[in-house]
Amino acid sequence: MNKTLNRRDFIKIMNATTGVAIVASGITLTTFASVSEIPVTNKKRWGLLINTNKLTETDIDGMINACKQEQGWGTEIHSTASQKPAWIKKLKVKDKATNKVSSLALMCQHCEEPPCVDVCPTNASMKREDGIVLVDKHLCIGCRYCMMACPYDARSFVHETLNNQKEHMPRGKGTVEACTMCVHKVDKDETPACVESVNSEAVIFGNLYDESSQINRTLRVIQSSQIRADLNLNTGVRYSGI
Amino acid sequence: MNRFLVVFLSLFVSSVFAYIDEYVNLGEQASSIKLSGKVFHKNPSIIRKMHPEFLRHKRDKTLRQGIRTNEYSLKGCVSCHANKNKINNQYYSVDKKGQFCSDCHKKVGVSFDCFSCHRTVPREDLL
Numbered sequence: 001m002n003k004t005l006n007r008r009d010f011i012k013i014m015n016a017t018t019g020v021a022i023v024a025s026g027i028t029l030t031t032f033a034s035v036s037e038i039p040v041t042n043k044k045r046w047g048l049l050i051n052t053n054k055l056t057e058t059d060i061d062g063m064i065n066a067c068k069q070e071q072g073w074g075t076e077i078h079s080t081a082s083q084k085p086a087w088i089k090k091l092k093v094k095d096k097a098t099n100k101v102s103s104l105a106l107m108c109q110h111c112e113e114p115p116c117v118d119v120c121p122t123n124a125s126m127k128r129e130d131g132i133v134l135v136d137k138h139l140c141i142g143c144r145y146c147m148m149a150c151p152y153d154a155r156s157f158v159h160e161t162l163n164n165q166k167e168h169m170p171r172g173k174g175t176v177e178a179c180t181m182c183v184h185k186v187d188k189d190e191t192p193a194c195v196e197s198v199n200s201e202a203v204i205f206g207n208l209y210d211e212s213s214q215i216n217r218t219l220r221v222i223q224s225s226q227i228r229a230d231l232n233l234n235t236g237v238r239y240s241g242i
Numbered sequence: 243m244n245r246f247l248v249v250f251l252s253l254f255v256s257s258v259f260a261y262i263d264e265y266v267n268l269g270e271q272a273s274s275i276k277l278s279g280k281v282f283h284k285n286p287s288i289i290r291k292m293h294p295e296f297l298r299h300k301r302d303k304t305l306r307q308g309i310r311t312n313e314y315s316l317k318g319c320v321s322c323h324a325n326k327n328k329i330n331n332q333y334y335s336v337d338k339k340g341q342f343c344s345d346c347h348k349k350v351g352v353s354f355d356c357f358s359c360h361r362t363v364p365r366e367d368l369l
Contacts, residue, residue: 036309037311039309126306165359173358184310
């Protein structure tokens, strides 16, 4: 077969090669990104923007279920209703004047100045450099001061012995826990599970400081608010439409 | 001559089995690595002595600084050192009686509290 390469074939081959090259480079990049040995810095600040106008109640239920799936909470059998963990809550707020009801998903607000960190006697409650507020369960003594201090009632206490936890999310009786903003995924350049579960752009996740990120660009043009902004905690989770 | 060979071979084979028996609780993957002749821990005695320090250092790096490398990660320990129940194809918890972690800890009389929070078997997709 002595066929010369015509123009169409040439373009086809070139397209295929470029495609493969792009995919391959993407794979290499993610492989490197997944094992970062560099500590997180305060050059980034992770945040969420929740648009309550776009977020339906089904979306919120989906977010809660995605969180349960990802982090492995919600299967406690011995705890009473008030004892059961709730990392995300569905909340309804009503404007008294217009009677407009909006539902919002309330989780740890990842404050810049978190009251839970201030009150923790063992340094277990802590904020990472990139703004994610976590509980170091190795140090947590279960005193629950942080639960009292949190203005958002975002933290839960584990009341029963657990087993078969998720590998990335150790949880145990006698420690406090809350939304981690899916820190194990964020460290791999992925998006939190609740954000992934929402199909619309009702929940945006990103770096608040990065001027090219979607969350930063959106926050600069729309009206948004922090819940209990009067406390000057500078939350990482922002809401629009309330 | 042949008789010597038989004696020698049987001694050799039995010593191999004795060797395996000694490490019966090493865990599914760890024993297969050991049998294949690969070296995972260059110096097991250092790991034996210092693993609490390594784990403690690693946990602070992971949790507080977000450095999620595999070196000295507890997940790594569990995924290699867990034994499998051959009948139902399920992993035994590493902190249960006679398993890798508890076996040694019981022998030296040191209690440990990793597994009241941490997962005791390799993650689901490794099953």
